[in-house]
Amino acid sequence: MSLTMTEQIYLIAIWHLKESAYGVKIREKILELTGKSMVFGTLYNNLDTLVKKGYVETHKGSSGPNRGGNIRIFYSLTKEGEKALQESRELQSSLWDSVPESAFIKM
Amino acid sequence: MSDKTLKPPRLARWLFKRMSKYQENYAIVGDVEEVFFMICREEGHTKAAMWYWHQCLVSLVLYWLSLSKWRAAMLKSYFIIAFRTYFRNKGITLVNIAGLTIGMSAFFIIVLYISYERSFDKGHENSENIYRLQYNLYKEGQQLRTLATTVPVAATFMKENYAEVIDYARATRDFLEYAAFSHGTDVTFRASRIFVVTPSFLTMFNFPLLKGDSKTALSGPLQAVISQSLAQKYFGGENPVGKVITYNNRYDFKITGVSEDVPSNSHFKFDVLLSYKSLSYIAHLEEDSTRGEMDWQWAGFYTYISLKPGTDSQKLQEKFNAQLAAERGKDWEKNHYRQEFVLQPLEDIHLFSNLAEEVEPDEQGDGNAVKMLSLIAIFVLVLAWVNYINISTARAMERAKEVGVRKVSGAHRKELVKQFFFEYLGIIGISIILTALLVLEIKPYFSRFSGAELSFHLLFQSPFWIKLAEVFLAGTFLAGIYPALILSSFKPIVVLKGRLTKSIKGIRLRRFLVVCQLAISVALIAGTIIVFLQISFMLNKDLGIDIDQTLVVHAPGMNMAPPPVFSNNLDAFREEVVRHPRVLGVTSATSVPGEEILWEKFIWKKEDHPSLAFQIRVIGIDYDFIPLFGVNLLAGRNFAESFATDNQAIILNETAIRELGYEDSEKAVHRKVSMWGEDWNIIGVLDYYQHPLKTAQVPRAYILSGNRGYVALKLDPEELHQTMAWIKKKWEEYFPSIPYDYFFLDESFNRHYRNEQMFGKIFGLFSGLTIFIACLGLFALASHNSVQRSKEIGIRKAFGASVRNIYVLLSEEFLRLVLFASVFAIPFTYFQMNKWLQNFAFRTHIEWWIFAAAWLIVSVVVLLTISYQTFKAALANPVDALRYE
Numbered sequence: 001m002s003l004t005m006t007e008q009i010y011l012i013a014i015w016h017l018k019e020s021a022y023g024v025k026i027r028e029k030i031l032e033l034t035g036k037s038m039v040f041g042t043l044y045n046n047l048d049t050l051v052k053k054g055y056v057e058t059h060k061g062s063s064g065p066n067r068g069g070n071i072r073i074f075y076s077l078t079k080e081g082e083k084a085l086q087e088s089r090e091l092q093s094s095l096w097d098s099v100p101e102s103a104f105i106k107m
Numbered sequence: 108m109s110d111k112t113l114k115p116p117r118l119a120r121w122l123f124k125r126m127s128k129y130q131e132n133y134a135i136v137g138d139v140e141e142v143f144f145m146i147c148r149e150e151g152h153t154k155a156a157m158w159y160w161h162q163c164l165v166s167l168v169l170y171w172l173s174l175s176k177w178r179a180a181m182l183k184s185y186f187i188i189a190f191r192t193y194f195r196n197k198g199i200t201l202v203n204i205a206g207l208t209i210g211m212s213a214f215f216i217i218v219l220y221i222s223y224e225r226s227f228d229k230g231h232e233n234s235e236n237i238y239r240l241q242y243n244l245y246k247e248g249q250q251l252r253t254l255a256t257t258v259p260v261a262a263t264f265m266k267e268n269y270a271e272v273i274d275y276a277r278a279t280r281d282f283l284e285y286a287a288f289s290h291g292t293d294v295t296f297r298a299s300r301i302f303v304v305t306p307s308f309l310t311m312f313n314f315p316l317l318k319g320d321s322k323t324a325l326s327g328p329l330q331a332v333i334s335q336s337l338a339q340k341y342f343g344g345e346n347p348v349g350k351v352i353t354y355n356n357r358y359d360f361k362i363t364g365v366s367e368d369v370p371s372n373s374h375f376k377f378d379v380l381l382s383y384k385s386l387s388y389i390a391h392l393e394e395d396s397t398r399g400e401m402d403w404q405w406a407g408f409y410t411y412i413s414l415k416p417g418t419d420s421q422k423l424q425e426k427f428n429a430q431l432a433a434e435r436g437k438d439w440e441k442n443h444y445r446q447e448f449v450l451q452p453l454e455d456i457h458l459f460s461n462l463a464e465e466v467e468p469d470e471q472g473d474g475n476a477v478k479m480l481s482l483i484a485i486f487v488l489v490l491a492w493v494n495y496i497n498i499s500t501a502r503a504m505e506r507a508k509e510v511g512v513r514k515v516s517g518a519h520r521k522e523l524v525k526q527f528f529f530e531y532l533g534i535i536g537i538s539i540i541l542t543a544l545l546v547l548e549i550k551p552y553f554s555r556f557s558g559a560e561l562s563f564h565l566l567f568q569s570p571f572w573i574k575l576a577e578v579f580l581a582g583t584f585l586a587g588i589y590p591a592l593i594l595s596s597f598k599p600i601v602v603l604k605g606r607l608t609k610s611i612k613g614i615r616l617r618r619f620l621v622v623c624q625l626a627i628s629v630a631l632i633a634g635t636i637i638v639f640l641q642i643s644f645m646l647n648k649d650l651g652i653d654i655d656q657t658l659v660v661h662a663p664g665m666n667m668a669p670p671p672v673f674s675n676n677l678d679a680f681r682e683e684v685v686r687h688p689r690v691l692g693v694t695s696a697t698s699v700p701g702e703e704i705l706w707e708k709f710i711w712k713k714e715d716h717p718s719l720a721f722q723i724r725v726i727g728i729d730y731d732f733i734p735l736f737g738v739n740l741l742a743g744r745n746f747a748e749s750f751a752t753d754n755q756a757i758i759l760n761e762t763a764i765r766e767l768g769y770e771d772s773e774k775a776v777h778r779k780v781s782m783w784g785e786d787w788n789i790i791g792v793l794d795y796y797q798h799p800l801k802t803a804q805v806p807r808a809y810i811l812s813g814n815r816g817y818v819a820l821k822l823d824p825e826e827l828h829q830t831m832a833w834i835k836k837k838w839e840e841y842f843p844s845i846p847y848d849y850f851f852l853d854e855s856f857n858r859h860y861r862n863e864q865m866f867g868k869i870f871g872l873f874s875g876l877t878i879f880i881a882c883l884g885l886f887a888l889a890s891h892n893s894v895q896r897s898k899e900i901g902i903r904k905a906f907g908a909s910v911r912n913i914y915v916l917l918s919e920e921f922l923r924l925v926l927f928a929s930v931f932a933i934p935f936t937y938f939q940m941n942k943w944l945q946n947f948a949f950r951t952h953i954e955w956w957i958f959a960a961a962w963l964i965v966s967v968v969v970l971l972t973i974s975y976q977t978f979k980a981a982l983a984n985p986v987d988a989l990r991y992e
Contacts, residue, residue, distance in 0.1 A: 022134065022138070023134055023135065023137075023138035024138045024141050024142055027138075027142075039161070039162055039165040039166060039169070040135050040138055040139050040162055040166060041135075041162070041165055041166025041167075041168075041169040041170065042165075042166075042169060044132060044134075044135050045169060045173065063137065064137070064141065065141075066140060066141050066143075066144040067136075067137035067138075067140055067141050068136065068137060068140050069137075070133045070134060070136045070137030070140070071133060071134055071137065072134055072137060072138075073132070073134040
């Protein structure tokens, strides 16, 4: 099954962040990549789905400044996640290659 | 950022933690907190708190939705049960929704109003560090005057000596009260709010210019800035900048800027600003042009200073006064006076300042009234919650069996709590939607009615709304959870065996809550009566002067000699006008009742030492003033043309006589006083209320004078319109260059009470609402009560009790509660209202009958409310109640 757009965005954001991928950073990255700001509740719901599907794995980290002593959860891509990303990239580029540049009039 | 004040909103944080506990994910709390502090640093605490709440609420909804995925079945069942309950008890459901909706709407409207009243002067940059100088003048150790205006040198002195003072701004309207401007030959206009201001005025305050440059617009002599609406009115679509307006036919001012109209929540409002360098022309300072900067006596300047953030204003004030005492002590001692300056925070001026010479004395707010309204707002909201709690717990009996059966079939208490809370959520949800609609609908009406520009924008500007939101959410939650906990607590065995007859504890609490509601009602009714009594006292008090049917026209020239055209023509105008059969008389004076008296002199008994002098207000009048206004002379006589010496004669009011130290009015006549360095012969004593009854009487003196501020005409009420049109025509004939600007004296005098009248209306309106909400609750309670006691009533009737007996029996309990409530309410109201009455120099008394009336009104309303249910119960056939026994 190929990835949805949202899943792709999340996975790519986590890939960008490498070791520093935890809530705040992921949210920032997504904002940077797509210009969309999201509520943490949504963020974690989506991350949970990705974990359940096995594309992402978590490990608990230490706390940081200004966190009221709460831990950070770090996310990283699994082998499966990387594979899924690779697949959807191939699918997408092959999809788009079949459509000529001039197909749609620029608005 | 370890600053203690910068913390996420507590309630929201707690909610977040609860959610994370269920989701076993504490990282989210940390994440949100981290971003919160980031926003705090960049955009301030208010923004950050708003963001935090947003995160919290959306996440909460998401959390609920995620639960519903696997608890959909349960939710569906709650939903169905809730709907069944609503429909089975339509009346109760409606009462609940109506109570909550009205309570919340009233609460939000008052909150909006309060946030408007508190928003005054907060729009300026650095506004929390701007202070106005209040001027206290002591004479012989006694405080003589407390003014909002002060001497010009105070600010100059502070700026020179203290590094904390960033800048100062001065504004004065002395000499400008009766200014008329003309533009070209044909447009003459009179703007009432004209000030001479320092160039810093436009930069210290946020009064943006639409045209022109704030920095230079008022830097030169004879420059003027006019407001947008004035520009629109007199120049239409043309650009007024660069045009010339002529002040009192003498000086040409160049318009250098157009300002935005001053927002209504500013204590300082203006139409025209003139540059400070023009002061020497307007105030005739040819001989000494530095007076506008260095004068120690001329207390005519609104003076504002802006301090560096973090300055302790109290310390600065002490330092300043101490230094003054050191430098000027000798001079003070020689002249028997002492000056003192108080730093008054700009943001407090609207609500907490009540000095002489306020910029807009009639628009000054009343901090006490706002506090009382806040109390009412809380009352209404609490009443609405209490109502829900009362009604729900009262129905415990009816629902006890339901709870028993559910428990026997395996329901946990937790699920029952959820079910009952779900029912509440439905009701509160509908109420909140209705409240939102209602508030939006009412807002414009209320704005018009109260003259306050209500907007949510103002509310969200002040950080106090977050506290408010928390209290609101917490209260709303408690009002729902308490009945849910009570209802779900019944033990199935007890209920199903039918042994649960009455829970004493529940009844006590309910009685207590009802007493609270009734006490609030009694207090508010008594309060409303007192407010209206005070208003009618002020409106109906015999002023000692007849101001009805009096048309007053502004005349130019007040402190200065009137323009020659005016003096020459006035007598001719008067003679012509008096001949009209509908004009009963004409008089002219420098002040009329309700208007400021601008002349001020020192007066003392001739035989006394001049150091005993005190300030007295002087009104210049003519021979006709006293008879025309029907002023009663307590002693002596009026000015008369037959006495050639009357230009050195003086008439005093009773307050002046007392302050001069004469035993009584009769004895004062023919004595001599000194004023202006001349001797004056007292020929008469009078007394009437020159000022609205809010303010105390001040010493006043009347002399014959050629100076005119006002021309007053007594008119016959018949054919008023024709008479007025005729007068206008004549005025324009005689004084073509002077605008015909008139008002009716009684209207303008009573306009001073506008604020009080508005307060009375708002107070009355919301008292009515609270009582209505209380009645809704009582109605439901009474119905429940009669159902509860139906068997008892049946037995009593079977034994021969009459309908009347039963009616009395059922009503008695409620009436006893009203009596009990009154006992609580009366001392509280007495204390609060007495405090409010202290605002008025002349006030009505709080009499016992007011409380009796309040008690009676509430009793009658309660009786009417419960009568329907009580009668129904009393009329019921005992067989219906008893046949299943």
